Structure formats: C-alpha cells, structure tokens
Amino acid sequence: MAPSRLIFPAFAAAFLLASGVAAAQTAQRVLPDDATLLTLNEQAERDVTPDTIRARLVAQATSEQAAAAQSSVNAAMTKALARARSLGLEVETGGYNTWQETPPRPQALPAGTKPPAPVWRAQQSLILNAKEDAKLLEAVGILQGEGLALQELGYMISREQQRSIQDDLVAEALQRLTARAQRAAAALGMEFTGWARVGVHGGGVSRPMLMRAAEAKGMAAGVPPVTAAGEQTVSMTVDGEAILRRR
Template sequence: MTRRLAFPVLALMLFAVAACDNAKAQTVQRTLPDDATLLTLSESAERDVTPDTMRARLMAQATSESAATSQSSVNAAMTRALNRVKALGLEVETGSYNTYQESPQRPQSLPAGAKPPAPLWRAQQSLIITAKDDAKLLEAVGALQTEGLALQELGYTLSREQQRGQQDEMFAEALQRLGARAEKAAAALDMRFEGWARVGLNGGMIARPVMMKAMAMSARAEAAPPVAAAGEQTISVTVDGEAILRRR
C-alpha cells in the first residue's frame, strides 16, 4: 500500500513547490507598476595604486650523496634564517619542502676500476618574508643571501587593508556613476528614474603582483643587499543593476 502512494505523494509535493515558486514570481512581478520598465546597466571604477607591501621568497638548498645530510643542512639554514628574520620583527613563513634524487650523467667511458658518479640527494625549502618596511626587508634579504640562501622572487603587493580600503572607495564611486547613467538613460527615453529593482557589487579584482625574478647569489658571497622600487598596480571594480523607469 505504501508503494502505491509514494508516487502520488511525490508528485503532489513537486506540484506544491512549483506552485510556491510561481506565486513568488508573480508576487515579484506585481510589486512593479504596470508602466514600469527595467533597464539593465553596469558601471566600473579603476585606479592605479602604489602597493604598500614588499614580499620576498628565498630558498635554502643543499646537495649530498646522503638524503639525511642534505636535509640536515637545509634544516639548519632555515632555523638560522627564521631566527634572524623574527629578530627584525618581520612577518615570515616557510614554504614547500622538497627532497629528491638526482642522477648525474654517466660518462661515455670510464677508466678501469673507476666507479660511475653516485646519485645525489637535493633538499630545498622556501622562506617567504612580507613587510611594509622596504629597507628592513631588503636588509634581511641581503643578510640571508650572504648566508647562502638564494633569492627567487622580490616584488610588491597590496595588503588586505589597502585592498579593502581602495575597493570601498571605488564601489562608492561606481555606484554614483551607475545612478548618473540611470538618470541620463531615463531622460533620453523621456522617462523618469524611480529607483533600483536590483543592484549587484562584483568583487574588486586586483592585478596579480608583478614579482621581479632575482638571480641566485653564490653561497657565502659578500654582496650588497638587493634594491627594489614599487610600481603602480591597477585595481578595478564593477557594479550592475536594474533601474526602474516610468513614464513622465
């Protein structure tokens, strides 16, 4: 008996849901005046901003015939690097850690009794430093280069606070432009703008930070710290909406 009622009950439930959806749609339509026209508009705002944060990524690496020896060298180098950076009060985090084996190219001919080159184990781990104080970060990078870490990337990016602050201002600017466009469109159509049926704020988009590739410094080399200058990055936001227009 239960099996016979399952399909009718399910059909009744689906019919009820569909009826509710139709009722909601009709309710939304009835909220608009009969002479109303919906006009879809969009507007954007864009500006060039100088990033407030510098970011550097360095790599500690070691090679040995023993995986344990390579990893031990990297671990020691990273410990020293973390202590140095934290002592300067900079934001630091460790990145990926990789250990893999490299097989040297086998010579075409070997002297009698000579052994082929042994496989080597390479270990490496990255270190990422972020700071708003350019001079202090560059000083730290220079010191770590001297200790044998290789500088992989150096560049600028927007902090979360700067990003949100800029986006809030730009959304307000874009919304003002959107309202002005609605007024002009209504006037061109000999109608009047009465408000919005819907408005959407499309999340601000930030250009990816341009990182300057850096050449690796030789281990323990005495060298001046790197230099860098911040360039501008373009931020843009978009808003869209459905304007309600009515006859004059």
C-alpha cells in the same frame, strides 16, 4: 503487526504544491506595466602605491643521502627564521621539497670507473613581508650572506589596503552607475525610478611580475638588493537593472 504508514491526503499534496507556486511568484519581481528594465554596468579603478614589500628566499642542500640534505636545509631554515624574527619582520615558511637527481652518464667512461652516483636535493622557501623597504632589504642581504638564495622580490597591496580602496571604489562606481541610468532614461524620454537589482563584483589588482630567481643570481651575497615600488591598479565593477518609467 504491520508497520504503520503516514498517508497524505490528496488535498494536502495539492496545498503544498499551491504554496510552492505562490512562494515562487512572490519571489519574482513585480513591476508596473509601464516599467522598463535597463541593464547597466560600471567600473571604477585607482592607481595606488603598494604598502608591502615581499621577498621569497630559499634554502637548498645537496647530498648523496636524503636525510643529510634535509638536515642541512632544516638547520639553515631554523637559523634564518630566528634571524628574520629578530629583525621584526613578518615571516612564514613555504613549500618543502626533496627529490633525487641522477647526473648524466659520461659518454666515455674509463674502465673500472663508477658512473656518477645519484644525489638528493632538498629545499624550502622563506617568505618575508614588511611595510618598511629598508628593513626587509637589509634582512635579504643578511640571509643571502648566510647561504639563502633570493627567489622573488617585489611589492604587493596588503588585504587591509585593498579593502579600504575597494570600499571607496564601490561608492564611486555606484554613483557613476546611477548617473548613467539617469542619462539613459532622459535619452529614452523616460524617468529613472530606482533599481530592481544591483550587484558588486570583486575587483582585480594588477600585480607586476616579481623579480625571479634568474634575475637575482647576479646579486652578490650579503649585498642588499635595490628596488622601488611602482603603482598598481585596483578596480571594482558594479552592475544593475535600472527601472525606467514613462513620464
């Protein structure tokens, strides 16, 4: 027995097609004949002092054996994690890398002398975040004294602070967008009656460059670094299509 097939009558296909067209038409905006759409955008921004200080340190080791270099890094990181947590800091580990380096061969190698052997290098980063500058800077000094190198140091706006500021900026930008629509309508001899569409776009945060490893090399091990927070700019952008009508 041949398998049965489900056959749609022609009128059913036509009905489905008509339904799809109707749905698409419904989704389209329906505006009065005398309405005009005016596209506008507005931005609000604010300079704020970051609420979080952040430091990235790195544990490094070198050995002719990869396992030995990794073991040294593991021991240093275990000690550093315990130390940072004991000081009540927010801590996380970063990337872990192991690679082999071949020292350059001397141009004049005495007879019977072996060229420098390849060495293995291992390193892992440790990231510290804190709301209190003094606590984090003290920890950085301690960890430097225990062999970790300071890689980056700077300030950042936390997610909580950023979201709170962005909520205020959205409200401010929307008020300015509405006022702008009203002024444009008046200039055109029309009246602003509402919005056909409004969009809110993720704001940016201007982040200054953190102090890099090259700048941190001059710091004496065990001596806490000194830093000060500068202002960063948070911004939000809104846009919309204003509905204008003749008076």
